[in-house]
Structures are given as structure tokens and as C-alpha cells.
Amino acid sequence: MSTTQSERLRGLLEPLVAARDLDLEEIDVTPAGKRRVLRIVVDSDEGVQLDACAELSRAVSEELDESDVMGGAPYVLEVTSPGADRPLSELRHYRRATGRLIKARLTEGGELVARIIAVDDEGLDLEVPGVKGRKPTPRRIAFGDIAKARVEIEFNRKAAEKSAAAADDESQEEA
Template sequence: MSVHDKAAEIEQMLDEILSSETEFFKVGFKVKPTNNFKVYLDGDKGINIDQCIKFNRALRKMIEEKGWYPDGDFSLEVSSPGIDEPLKNIRQYKKNTGRLVEVTLTDDIKKQGILKEVSESGIIIEQKIGKGKKTVTQEADLPFVNIKTTIVQIQF
């Protein structure tokens, strides 16, 4: 069985684990040729390290029960995607409603604003245009087909 066949099965195992943990969801899954599996999870209210450890242990146990790596010759990393990673799915967008985001469009134009709404087809952000007394607030309706990346901006 190839590493990619195993990866597909591991991803199914992960989906099985997540099916009973409905507030959490898969954001990404990567495989490196060295039998290194990286799982990126998030939750509707975020995900902490203890929750990542719990998912890692459950998934590791299922992989070990398959007997694919009798010498333990694999690694498994479960983490959140990281604050500087682009949003990848609608649940992430919904979770970040009300936050400042920077959206890069497919034509490389950047727009920054507060994420106001998320639908199946796109997002609406509220932008402040101009400076000082000439500042106006306007909404930009951005279809997902026109979005290259969306990154949450950290405000201090």
C-alpha cells in the first residue's frame, strides 16, 4: 500500500473521529514522503493544545492498529493552522466574522476590512475608505471565485 493510499485511509479515520466531535473540523492534511502526516484542525470556538493532543492520540491509535508501521516508522502532527495561514473553508470564515481581514483577490488587489457576512458564494467586508473627516464606510461583496487568500489581521 502506497503512502498516498495510507494517507487517504488516515484522512477517513480522521473524518470518523471528527464525526462525533462536531464543533471541530479539518482545515488541511499534508503528507511528506518520510511517512510524516500533518493534520490541521480548527474549531468553531477555536482549538487548544489539549484538544490537538486528544485528536493526535486517537488517530495515532487507529494508525497503529492497522499495523502499517510495525517499527513505529511514522510521525503524526496535529495542530491548528496558525494565525498567519489563509482561511480555507466556510466554517473558518464564519468563525472569524467580526474580525479584521485582508483579502487578496485573484487580480492581486488587496482589500482590508471587517468580515461582516459569509455565505456559500462569498463574503462581505466593511471597509473604511479615505482619511480623517473624509472617511466613509462601505461594504464590499467579494465572491469566493474572486478571492485568492483571506488572512485574519491581528490587532493589538
């Protein structure tokens, strides 16, 4: 039974990653001139610190040196966390994005920009931002209705949250 290099790498690396309470998100081997780049992407519910990546990189390097998974050709090892533009494709990705704004392309066409309020096994509870001063509206969407989704980067999120909190305070004072 023949296995691909990617399958052998996953079998070798998953126990190392899991032992550090991390999720192995991606393994990618790409040519880079005369070398190859082995990129390992890891994540966790608490995020991934630089020290954790460095420690995992040392452990992976030792394990790879003792095996023949990468063959004899030179390679560069990169251990990293997912970027901000990573697609949301697993239930755990959506759970980790709770409270964040996402942009979803829907299977029936169109796009939706909304904040994830809650996640369960069937789908998402979202808050669709109001337009022109209107209040946000709740919306439920099933995972099957999402073709593709990503977290939207919010540069002014704290300012928006402060102004929303101030507006709530004012409306409560008036009542």
C-alpha cells in the first residue's frame, strides 16, 4: 500500500502537534529553486504564540531528521499559525471566529457580511450590521448554505464597539 508524502508527513507530525494541544491545519510542500519549503500551519482555540511555533519547529526538525519522509533533497521548514485571510472551512474555525465579522459567499449566490454570535453543529447565529444607523438584525444560516467564508479584518472595531456601547448607555438613560 503506497502512501503519499503528504499522508506520511501528516502521520509523523500529527502526534507532535497534538501533544502540544494544537491542531494541524495544513501541510504544504512547495518547490523553491533547488530546495523545497515544508510549511506546517497549526492553530488552537487560544491562538498560537511564537514560542510555541519555535518549540514545535525544533521538535519537527528532529523528527524529520530521524525519518526519510522528506527524502534526501534539501528543504526549509516553516511552522506558522494561520493568516488572517484563511478560509473558514471547519467547525472549529467558525467557533474560533465567534464575535468576529465574516464575509460569506452563499451557495445560492450573493454575499453576506455579518458577525458570528454563536456556532453549533448545524450552522451559525449571525448579527447582520444595520445600514445607515439602523439596528443590526439577527440571522441564522446553515453550514450547507455557505460556499466560502473568511474573517473580515476590522481596523476600527474597538471604536465601533465603544460607540455602540455609548449609544446603548444613552438609550438606557433616556428610558
